[in-house]
Each structure stands twice: as C-alpha cells, then as structure tokens.
Amino acid sequence: MLPLFLLFVVSDGFASEVSTVQPLILTVSSLSRETVSSVVPVDREVQIHVHEEFDRIALYDSNPQGQTREPIYVVPAEHIETGFIETNVSLGNPEFPQGWSLNSQADGGERAVPGEHCLPVWVAGFRDKKIVYTDCLKIHPTWMQDNKLFIGNLDVRSLLIPGTHNSGCYKRGDKLSLRDTIGRYILTQDQSVWNQLVYGIRYLDFRIGYYPPKENTSITDDHESRFWINHDLIKVRPFASVLGQIKKFIERSTNEVVIMDLHRFPIGFNMREERHTAFVSYLERELKEYAIPFTPSTLTLDKIWTTPGRLIISYGENSIAQTKDWLWPPIKQLWGNKGTVQDLEEFISKIVANDSLQSTDKGLWAAMAQLTPGPLELLFNPKGSLREMAHKVNPNLMRWCQRSHWWRKLRIVPTDFFMETDIVNLAINANVIKGHQDTRYETD
Structure with missing residues (x-):
C-alpha cells in the first residue's frame, strides 16, 4: 500500500518540500x-x-x-x-x-x-x-520489500536507516522486573532484537565481550558461550541467542537488508588477536551465507537483491575486517556526548550541515541520538536513568527531523527505546521520496 504522502508527491511532480507528518x-x-x-x-x-x-x-x-x-x-x-x-x-x-x-x-x-x-x-x-x-x-517486518519499486535504485549508503543503540541491552523477560529497574544505566531498549527487526529496525549496534571459562582459558572449537553482548564493561546476555534471532529474521523476511555493527570489544579482546580470530571464525560459520561482501563501489538495493546476501557485518577492528571480504570496515558513530537536549540538537544540526558526509564515499555512518550521562548524573541523581534521558530526546528528535528536514541528510539513526519515536515510519517515507527523486533526476 502506498504511503498517504506519496499521493501528494506524485500529483505535485515531486515537490521539493514534502511533509511526512x-x-x-x-x-x-x-x-x-x-x-x-x-x-x-x-x-x-x-x-x-x-x-x-x-x-x-x-x-x-x-x-x-x-x-x-x-x-x-x-x-x-x-x-x-x-x-x-x-x-x-x-x-x-x-x-x-x-x-x-x-x-x-x-x-x-x-x-x-x-x-x-x-x-x-x-x-x-x-x-x-x-x-x-x-x-x-x-x-513493518518487510518494509524494504514492500517498497521495492520505489527504493531499489538507492545506494545502501544513502538510505535513512532506523537503528537502535546497544541493541542487545534490553530487559530480561516478558515483563519489566525490579531487577531491570535497578539497572538504570544499563538497559537501552525494551524490545528483543527479533522484535526490533519486526517493528522495522534495520541497524543493530553491539559491543562484544569475551569471557573465558574459569576452569580453562584456552580457546577451543566450542566457544560460543564465551561471547557476550555488553554495555561497556557489564555483560548483559549471550551473543549466540541474539545471533539466532537475526538469522531467523533474515530467513523469514527474505528481502530485508540488515546492518549488524560489531562496534567495540570492551572486555577480553585487548591485545588478544586469537580471540578476534575465534570470534570471526564463529561469525563465518554462522553468518557468512547471509553476508553481503564489502565493496567501496555503488551498491543499490536492487543489486543486493540479485545476490544471496542480506546482512552487512561491520567489524569494529579495521585490521580484522580487512582479512575477510564479507566483513565491512568500522561504521563511524558520530557521538556528541551531550548532556542536554539543546546541546544534542546543535550537535546533530552540525552533522546535517556537513555536506561532505553526503558522499557515499564516506561509507556508512551513524548520528547517535542519545544523551550521555555525566559522573554527577550517575552519582547524585537517584531517579535518573537512560529511560528518562531517552524520554527527553525522542519526541524532540522527531520534531527536528520533520521541521528541519533532517531526514534528507541523515543516514543511520540509532535511538534508545526506539518505540518512543516514529523513526521507522519516517525512514520508510523518506526513502520512498529519495527513490522517486533519484529516478526523476535520472530521467530528466
């Protein structure tokens, strides 16, 4: 079904200003x-x-x-x-x-x-x-497939991609527990990775920790349980369980392109190349058949859909990424490290104004739409939490994207507690508009 706004776009000859609200x-x-x-x-x-x-x-x-x-x-x-x-x-x-x-x-x-x-x-x-x-x-489990005719001509690096920050750091059960509320600055989402993908998220952000077994620190073939998703230094859940959700979604959705950003390795990997080797071997065994090989050249969705691959795997250590053609280089996360909504708005506005980022030669990049808690916030605000900080940002983020038309220039936008935004609908509408405009320019 065509989005409502598209009727206006078509009848107005691809008007330069289009409301997606x-x-x-x-x-x-x-x-x-x-x-x-x-x-x-x-x-x-x-x-x-x-x-x-x-x-x-x-x-x-x-x-x-x-x-x-x-x-x-x-x-x-x-x-x-x-x-x-x-x-x-x-x-x-x-x-x-x-x-x-x-x-x-x-x-x-x-x-x-x-x-x-x-x-x-x-x-x-x-x-x-x-x-x-x-x-x-x-x-929106199949929004890329649903809009295939409109967005297939777009380079994957030019899409507006709805994402989540620390995607694997979600609550532990079906219901919010008291244990969850104690981790005020640990959990960043309230939906499983499977749910995130079904709702329409297409960028997943992970920090990976390595934890050797106490009785034996050597690496063996059976090492899946040693890789965990972390929020910085705190381990949250086994990576294997999340990986299974990603695989199942790719198999069930068939034409959705997912970006998995293995962004950092905060525990257990420093100066231990053999552990990176073990992790990459694990990824190769589990995910290589789904992986989209890296290319610095133009890579449209139409081109991706002619291949078996549906998963972009970005590896946060470039020296490791360069050893495999199915690994993509690190994705640049643009962090403001801001403590107020006003400062975050100013930071993202500078990202949008930076025309050099619009070139697909810059690769994949993400504008991180979160506030960063400072030491005083952590120590002296007993009611503070990432939930509270997201609540300050998320409604404003949508207004910024609409009012200032940031959706035209932003690429990956990872959020905390993404359901408090309309980022998926915004991305779908924005990409359809981009696809139509690109087609118009090609035929003029």
Missing part, C-alpha cells in the same frame, strides 16, 4: 512507573502526537471504523490542543500478527505474511462526532 501518530513511552496495585512496574504506555485539530481523540483495541465500539481511552478535551498526550494504556507485549511472532513457524505453524500489520492499539480522530482519521501501532 500524519495527523495522529502513536508511539510508546520509554518510561516505567510503579503502581499501588502491583509490584511489577508498568511500562510501554501509549503516547499520541497530534498534528491537526480534532474535536475528540480516543484509543481502541481494534479498528473503530464501521463498528460501534467503546474506546479504551478518551483524551480529555483540555489535553487535545497540547499536541502530545501520554496515556495510561500499556501496549504490553502483544503477539505479533500474521506469522511474525518469533516462534510462529515452529511445528509447521502460521507462515509470515509480508506487509505492515496492525497491533491491537488504534487511534481515532473525530470532527462533528464522526471519525475522520484512524491509524494503528504497526509492525
């Missing part, structure tokens, strides 16, 4: 809160961004069009004009529809259906007591 946008808060009725904190509460005037706005658990349904939440009239509403409706951890849950195809179960699909959270905008606009929270 929908009248009502649903996101999911990064915050968690305790309740008096439960020892389990509540998280994933739905947010509504309002970009047009409505008499009434309500949430439903299914499509309200053509049905007489009671809403699950009604926005108070005095809040409609604020432009941003935080509700107490939790998305929870819904089963993905149309075969996109992780274990859907086990034992011959439901096959995955391409396309975007709605979760059971819908928003409706009313005027004169009639519904004039509806939308839902969606998964």
Whole structure:
C-alpha cells in the first residue's frame, strides 16, 4: 500500500518540500512507573502526537471504523490542543500478527505474511462526532520489500536507516522486573532484537565481550558461550541467542537488508588477536551465507537483491575486517556526548550541515541520538536513568527531523527505546521520496 504522502508527491511532480507528518501518530513511552496495585512496574504506555485539530481523540483495541465500539481511552478535551498526550494504556507485549511472532513457524505453524500489520492499539480522530482519521501501532517486518519499486535504485549508503543503540541491552523477560529497574544505566531498549527487526529496525549496534571459562582459558572449537553482548564493561546476555534471532529474521523476511555493527570489544579482546580470530571464525560459520561482501563501489538495493546476501557485518577492528571480504570496515558513530537536549540538537544540526558526509564515499555512518550521562548524573541523581534521558530526546528528535528536514541528510539513526519515536515510519517515507527523486533526476 502506498504511503498517504506519496499521493501528494506524485500529483505535485515531486515537490521539493514534502511533509511526512500524519495527523495522529502513536508511539510508546520509554518510561516505567510503579503502581499501588502491583509490584511489577508498568511500562510501554501509549503516547499520541497530534498534528491537526480534532474535536475528540480516543484509543481502541481494534479498528473503530464501521463498528460501534467503546474506546479504551478518551483524551480529555483540555489535553487535545497540547499536541502530545501520554496515556495510561500499556501496549504490553502483544503477539505479533500474521506469522511474525518469533516462534510462529515452529511445528509447521502460521507462515509470515509480508506487509505492515496492525497491533491491537488504534487511534481515532473525530470532527462533528464522526471519525475522520484512524491509524494503528504497526509492525513493518518487510518494509524494504514492500517498497521495492520505489527504493531499489538507492545506494545502501544513502538510505535513512532506523537503528537502535546497544541493541542487545534490553530487559530480561516478558515483563519489566525490579531487577531491570535497578539497572538504570544499563538497559537501552525494551524490545528483543527479533522484535526490533519486526517493528522495522534495520541497524543493530553491539559491543562484544569475551569471557573465558574459569576452569580453562584456552580457546577451543566450542566457544560460543564465551561471547557476550555488553554495555561497556557489564555483560548483559549471550551473543549466540541474539545471533539466532537475526538469522531467523533474515530467513523469514527474505528481502530485508540488515546492518549488524560489531562496534567495540570492551572486555577480553585487548591485545588478544586469537580471540578476534575465534570470534570471526564463529561469525563465518554462522553468518557468512547471509553476508553481503564489502565493496567501496555503488551498491543499490536492487543489486543486493540479485545476490544471496542480506546482512552487512561491520567489524569494529579495521585490521580484522580487512582479512575477510564479507566483513565491512568500522561504521563511524558520530557521538556528541551531550548532556542536554539543546546541546544534542546543535550537535546533530552540525552533522546535517556537513555536506561532505553526503558522499557515499564516506561509507556508512551513524548520528547517535542519545544523551550521555555525566559522573554527577550517575552519582547524585537517584531517579535518573537512560529511560528518562531517552524520554527527553525522542519526541524532540522527531520534531527536528520533520521541521528541519533532517531526514534528507541523515543516514543511520540509532535511538534508545526506539518505540518512543516514529523513526521507522519516517525512514520508510523518506526513502520512498529519495527513490522517486533519484529516478526523476535520472530521467530528466
């Protein structure tokens, strides 16, 4: 299905200024809160961004069009004009529809259906007591394939790619636990890697640690359990479990291109080349058949789709990356290390203004859209957390991308608690516009 904005693009002859903003946008808060009725904190509460005037706005658990349904939440009239509403409706951890849950195809179960699909959270905008606009929270498991005709001509280095920062640092279970809330500066996501990919994320950022077994520090063929995903010096979960999710997604989605950035190796690798060798051997055995060979030349999605590869593997140590043709050089992460939203906005605006980054010769790069906690924040703010910091940044990031048209020049945009942004929808729309504009220039 064509995005709504595309009708405007086509009829206006590829107008130079195109709005990708929908009248009502649903996101999911990064915050968690305790309740008096439960020892389990509540998280994933739905947010509504309002970009047009409505008499009434309500949430439903299914499509309200053509049905007489009671809403699950009604926005108070005095809040409609604020432009941003935080509700107490939790998305929870819904089963993905149309075969996109992780274990859907086990034992011959439901096959995955391409396309975007709605979760059971819908928003409706009313005027004169009639519904004039509806939308839902969606998964976008095949957005590259869905838009193949529009974006196939684009170089992979020119795409706007929705990403996550420290992608493997997500909460430990189906529900937020007290243990999770204690790790205020460890967890950066609240969705598994599988879920991230199904929602539409296409850039994954990992830090890898090596932990030798206590009884034997030598490297053997059975070393998978020694590689962990870290948040800097703290190990979070085994890499093997995440790798399995990536492989399964690539196999099920067929035409989605995923970028895996093995960005740093903070524990166990320093001055130990044999451990890099063991890790690369493990990657080669598990992932080489999915890997896209590195090339400095133009590499369009159309060209990728004629090959078996669907995974770009970037290795953070360039000397190691150069030893294998299926490893890509390190991806440059542009960090502002800023502690305030205003300073972060200024930093990203400078990235956007740097025309030299627009050349595909610069390779893959990422504008890191996070605040960085300083020592005082860590020591003296007992209520501070990465969730709080993401909550300050994420709604602003979307406004910056829309208002200043940053989406035209940004490339990979990794976020914390990505569901509090509309980055996937923004990327889909932006890439379709880019693809049409490139086609126009080629035919003029």
